[in-house]
Structures are given as C-alpha cells and as structure tokens.
Amino acid sequence: MSSATTQSSSIISASYIYSLILKWTLKAKQLNDLREKSSDASVIKSELYEFKTVKDFSICLEIGKPNSNYDINIKGSEAWSFELVYAFLVSKDGAFGLKKSKQLSFLDPFRPSHVSDEEAVTIHCAVSASYGHAVSSHQPNDICKMEGQSMMHFKSMPETTLPSDYANEMIIDFIRKGVLPDLTVGKAIEIIGQTKFHNCEVLKILCLQYLRKNIKAKTLTQILRAAMDLDLPLLERICVKQIADGYYNLTENF
Numbered sequence: 001m002s003s004a005t006t007q008s009s010s011i012i013s014a015s016y017i018y019s020l021i022l023k024w025t026l027k028a029k030q031l032n033d034l035r036e037k038s039s040d041a042s043v044i045k046s047e048l049y050e051f052k053t054v055k056d057f058s059i060c061l062e063i064g065k066p067n068s069n070y071d072i073n074i075k076g077s078e079a080w081s082f083e084l085v086y087a088f089l090v091s092k093d094g095a096f097g098l099k100k101s102k103q104l105s106f107l108d109p110f111r112p113s114h115v116s117d118e119e120a121v122t123i124h125c126a127v128s129a130s131y132g133h134a135v136s137s138h139q140p141n142d143i144c145k146m147e148g149q150s151m152m153h154f155k156s157m158p159e160t161t162l163p164s165d166y167a168n169e170m171i172i173d174f175i176r177k178g179v180l181p182d183l184t185v186g187k188a189i190e191i192i193g194q195t196k197f198h199n200c201e202v203l204k205i206l207c208l209q210y211l212r213k214n215i216k217a218k219t220l221t222q223i224l225r226a227a228m229d230l231d232l233p234l235l236e237r238i239c240v241k242q243i244a245d246g247y248y249n250l251t252e253n254f
Contacts, residue, residue, distance in 0.1 A: 020127040021178035022046070024061055028091070029117035031110070034065050041065075045075075056080065061125065063098075069109050072098050072123075080129050086180065087125035088206075091115045095205050098123065103180040104206075106213040124202060126178035171198045183210045185219050189226040211235060215242055 024046045033039045046061040059076035074082045087099040089110050096110035115121055160176050170191055173179040175198075181187055188207035195204035211223050212235065220239060227236035 019177055020059075020129065022061060022123075022125050022127060024123040024125075025120055026123070027117065028112075028115040028119045028121050031063065031070065031121070032112040032115075032117055034063065034070070035112055057129070059127070059129070061123070069100075070098050072125075074125075074127050076129070080131055083128040085126040085128055085178070087123060089121050089123050090202060090205055091119060091121045095202075095209050099125075101180075103182065106183075106210045107206075166198055168194050168198060171195065171200050171203060174203050175200055180206075183207065185211065185214055185222055188214075189222070189230075192226070192232070193230055208232065208235060212238060215239060 026044070030041070030044050033041045034044065043062055043064045045063075048058060048060045051057045056077045056079040059074060059082065062073050062075050064071040064073070072084065072087050074084045076082045084099060086101040086104055087097075088101075088104055088107055089096045089098050091114060093114065095107055096114060097104055097107035098110055162172060162175065166172055168191070170181040170187065171194060174181065181191070183206075188210045191207045192204050192211075195201065195207075211226075215223055215238065220242065224236065224239040226232070227239060
C-alpha cells in the first residue's frame with residue numbers, strides 16, 4: 001500500500017522525449033518506515049506523471065521494502081521500456097546512493113541513520129524511455145493511480161532554457177540531460193568553482209562528496225588548496241584532520 005505521507009516531486013527537464021530528469025521530495029520518515037518490520041508500509045510511490053502529447057506515456061517512481069539497500073524502480077506504461085539510469089538522495093548533510101552506479105560509486109548507500117524522520121530529502125534520478133511495442137489506443141493504461149497518490153498532467157515534455165552565458169559543458173549537460181560527468185579531482189574542483197555562477201547546487205554536492213572520498217597522499221595538497229581558495233570549510237577541516245592524524249604529509253608549500 002502506498003504511504004499517504006505528504007510528499008512532492010517534479011520533472012526538472014526533459015532533453016529529449018526519451019530522456020527524463022526526475023526530482024522527488026519527501027520526508028525521510030517515509031524511507032525510514034520501510035525498514036521497520038512492524039510498519040505497514042511496503043512501498044512508496046511518487047506522483048504519477050502523464051504526458052498528454054505522448055501516446056500511452058505514464059510513469060512514476062517506486063521504492064519497495066529494502067533488504068540491504070533500498071529497492072528503487074521506475075514504473076510505467078507497458079507500451080514503453082524504461083531504464084532507471086541512476087538514483088541518489090540529497091539531504092542537508094550531503095548525497096547518498098540509492099542505486100548502484102559506476103559514476104556514483106563514491107557515494108555511500110543511504111541508511112536511516114543518515115537523516116532524522118522530519119527532514120525533507122530529495123531523490124534525483126535519470127530515466128531513459130523507449131517505445132516498446134504498439135498498443136491499441138483503446139487499451140487502458142496499465143499503471144493505475146493508487147490511494148494517496150497524486151497525479152500530474154503535462155501537456156508536453158518540459159524543456160530547460162539556460163542563460164546564454166553558461167559555458168561549462170559538464171554542468172550544462174547535467175542540468176539539461178542529467179548526464180553525470182566522469183569525475184576526476186581536477187574536474188570536481190573546476191565544477192565546484194563554477195556551480196555558483198551556473199546555479200547547480202546538486203552537482204556541487206556530488207563533486208564535494210567525490211573529493212572527500214578521494215583524499216589521498218597524491219591529491220591532498222590539491223584538494224586542500226581548492227578548499228581554501230573556494231571557501232569550503234568542511235572539506236578544509238577534513239583535509240587538516242587527515243594531516244593532524246598523521247595519515248598524510250604535505251609535500252608542497254602553500
């Protein structure tokens with residue numbers, strides 16, 4: 001049964017008819033309750049999206065009771081084939097993985113201990129859709145609105161218009177298409193330095209998580225210098241603590 005707890009979600013952009021970027025905001029309690037054996041909640045669903053100009057196109061996100069990791073899936077009309085390319089969760093303390101992804105391997109899996117029940121968290125995901133097989137126009141839609149589930153109707157696929165002075169292709173591709181960059185320490189620092197101008201806080205959070213996971217002897221100086229130059233106090237403290245604890249020695253002078 002779907003949880004009736006208040007939640008909200010939206011489609012941020014759709015670069016092409018076959019590529020969607022979804023954002024789903026809900027209370028952490030809904031996710032935490034799924035792990036409770038005594039809870040009646042077995043699945044939670046996002047709003048049901050329906051696109052008027054695309055034949056037989058309806059989708060929603062669904063999270064089932066987890067074993068170890070959360071089981072997140074995309075559900076949609078049988079006429080279409082859907083693939084959940086990636087899914088991660090953003091809280092006030094950072095980003096956490098919801099679906100295994102090579103490009104997001106630096107994210108720790110989400111656990112209930114990461115957030116309080118009352119905190120609002122946001123799930124970000126990319127979905128690929130392709131038309132599977134012909135369906136009669138008289139055949140009813142195969143996914144039905146459940147009790148407590150809202151429905152959102154769109155006349156057409158949303159489009160993202162960016163300011164003409166946006167120049168960083170990695171950030172532009174993430175905003176428009178949900179394409180994750182193949183991060184390196186250098187790329188992560190470059191993106192963080194430009195995300196304020198490009199207004200992409202989510203990608204900045206991912207890059208910060210990447211840098212935190214990649215503090216090593218050969219990268220410590222580069223990351224610490226970037227943390228100081230870009231005013232990233234938490235990242236700076238983590239680097240300094242690594243030095244103070246004797247894990248690494250600085251090989252360059254600041």
